[in-house]
Amino acid sequence: MFNNFDFSGKKILVAEDEKTNYLFLEALLKRTSAQLMWAENGKIAIEAVKENDDIDLILMDIKMPEVDGYQATKEIKELKPNLPIIAQTAYALAGEKEKILEAGCDDYLSKPIMGKLLLEKIDAYLKK
Numbered sequence: 075m076f077n078n079f080d081f082s083g084k085k086i087l088v089a090e091d092e093k094t095n096y097l098f099l100e101a102l103l104k105r106t107s108a109q110l111m112w113a114e115n116g117k118i119a120i121e122a123v124k125e126n127d128d129i130d131l132i133l134m135d136i137k138m139p140e141v142d143g144y145q146a147t148k149e150i151k152e153l154k155p156n157l158p159i160i161a162q163t164a165y166a167l168a169g170e171k172e173k174i175l176e177a178g179c180d181d182y183l184s185k186p187i188m189g190k191l192l193l194e195k196i197d198a199y200l201k202k
């Protein structure tokens with residue numbers, strides 16, 4: 075299933091503090107042939123963007139230690155305004171989506187992540 079997505083030659087940075095969540099995304103994206111990088115918090119994600127000029131897209135967890143997804147997104151967008159960032163959050167609070175978009179994220183998905191929807195969104199942003 076979902077094997078109609080081909081992200082070969084694309085580098086995706088996954089900012090996610092929970093290893094099980096990262097492993098889920100890794101399993102999902104493996105069959106697309108995307109190259110993955112893992113940042114375990116927002117601070118590491120910012121550093122990864124500074125050090126790697128070839129990142130094509132970021133999957134950004136919101137709740138992370140050290141630097142959260144809001145702050146990491148703000149700082150990364152200052153460096154790379156056109157780098158697409160798709161947020162993932164478990165928060166279901168009213169106003170959450172607005173806060174995520176305000177931070178500069180291009181798009182948003184609620185956890186639990188639906189695999190097909192995530193791949194469709196990634197595909198759309200990689201084609202832009």
Ligand SMILES: [Mg+2]
Binds near residue numbers: 090138
């Ligand atoms: Mg988290």
